[in-house]
Amino acid sequence: MDSSQNISLYPFNPPAGVTKRFSRFVMSFAATDQPSDQPLVLCVEDDSDLAYLLQFILDREGFAVQQAADGQIARRWIEAASAPPALILLDVMLPHADGYELLDLIRARPDWAQVPVIMLTARSRERDVVRALDAGASEYIVKPFKPDELRSRIKRLVKKTK
Numbered sequence: 001m002d003s004s005q006n007i008s009l010y011p012f013n014p015p016a017g018v019t020k021r022f023s024r025f026v027m028s029f030a031a032t033d034q035p036s037d038q039p040l041v042l043c044v045e046d047d048s049d050l051a052y053l054l055q056f057i058l059d060r061e062g063f064a065v066q067q068a069a070d071g072q073i074a075r076r077w078i079e080a081a082s083a084p085p086a087l088i089l090l091d092v093m094l095p096h097a098d099g100y101e102l103l104d105l106i107r108a109r110p111d112w113a114q115v116p117v118i119m120l121t122a123r124s125r126e127r128d129v130v131r132a133l134d135a136g137a138s139e140y141i142v143k144p145f146k147p148d149e150l151r152s153r154i155k156r157l158v159k160k161t162k
Helices: 018-027 048-060 071-080 099-108 126-135 147-161
Strands: 040-044 064-068 087-090 117-121 139-142
Touching (some): 048 064, 087 099, 087 147, 099 117, 099 126, 117 147, 126 139
Parallel strands (some): 040 064, 040 087, 087 117
């Protein structure tokens, strides 16, 4: 599947309230030139405000982004994709299929076995963290997260897989 062929995207006009809420964060970034050969990140997040913020962070770091708003859309995209993304940001609590199911699907594909997966979730119990890491997640970040920390982890993981 071509990364430009989107199964479902959020309408990336800022959701109501996002401009005010993240204006300081947004202003902290300088515009960057985006390379024509951008690595792709699959971002599976059902909260549109958070998806918008993640899109913004990834855009500024030079990534192309494929958004999936629920587990079913993500599953279809994963199954149809001809090549793996450079990184996956994956929520745990999703409609239709949870992040653990999607992580199992990702790790079952031999060509996706080494794709870094960052679980980004509100679940902070130790057993949730252990379950995700044992299933093959590369990182587990609890919401609310610090945007600069997330950016750093993304860059580190993508650099390791190059």
